[in-house]
Amino acid sequence: MSWLKNKIPERMMRWTPLLLMLVFPVLGSLYQLVNKPRSRVYSLVTPLDEATPFIKYFALPYGVWIFFIYVCIVYFFFHDRSSYYQSLLLYTVCALTCYIIYLVFQTTVPRPEVVGNDPISKLMQYIYNRDKPFNCFPSIHCFSSYMVMRLIWKSPARNWVNIILISGMSLLIIASTLFVKQHVIMDVVGAIALVEIYYFIFFKLLTKYRHKMASERHQEFHA
Numbered sequence: 001m002s003w004l005k006n007k008i009p010e011r012m013m014r015w016t017p018l019l020l021m022l023v024f025p026v027l028g029s030l031y032q033l034v035n036k037p038r039s040r041v042y043s044l045v046t047p048l049d050e051a052t053p054f055i056k057y058f059a060l061p062y063g064v065w066i067f068f069i070y071v072c073i074v075y076f077f078f079h080d081r082s083s084y085y086q087s088l089l090l091y092t093v094c095a096l097t098c099y100i101i102y103l104v105f106q107t108t109v110p111r112p113e114v115v116g117n118d119p120i121s122k123l124m125q126y127i128y129n130r131d132k133p134f135n136c137f138p139s140i141h142c143f144s145s146y147m148v149m150r151l152i153w154k155s156p157a158r159n160w161v162n163i164i165l166i167s168g169m170s171l172l173i174i175a176s177t178l179f180v181k182q183h184v185i186m187d188v189v190g191a192i193a194l195v196e197i198y199y200f201i202f203f204k205l206l207t208k209y210r211h212k213m214a215s216e217r218h219q220e221f222h223a
Helices: 002-007 016-034 047-051 056-063 065-079 081-104 119-130 140-154 160-179 185-221
Strands: none
Touching (some): 016 065, 016 081, 056 119, 056 160, 140 185
């Protein structure tokens, strides 16, 4: 490691943690392995989902989702390094958990036919062609959007501007998954629960355990 520091200028070394974001293309490649229909597909559609209207204009926030997530994570890198690492850890474990669930419990959502040649309709058709009508529970769009919103709420770098911008866009993306008929309410609930479970395990339970162990070592040292 010291050899690497001697070869790479200090300014560039400060940017090397951004290389951890290469986990995203790796996860994207893994997703392609489960992005196919299986022998049995389940439905979690409720009457409320059936009553939710299809609004094609929500294709806009739905379509910019991954760029929004990248921007938020890079923002954390520059303003709150702890949240940067937490976001990468949370995204990775939540995405891998989703992939496992998709393998054993694949769900589907009925989608309307999109007609029209206007830009929004074409974007909606592109989204439908790219995102197949399965692998819905939990929603990757929703867990990642909720994740960055959850982290900014607790970040020491938070202020009313970034809270409003990140929370507002996250909620808009989550709502878009329902209005473009790509997900149902249970997909949203499952996504939020996934983030909360792992947040509790990694950043509350383990932190509490480390503090307990440190306290016990301190008591033994002064015994």
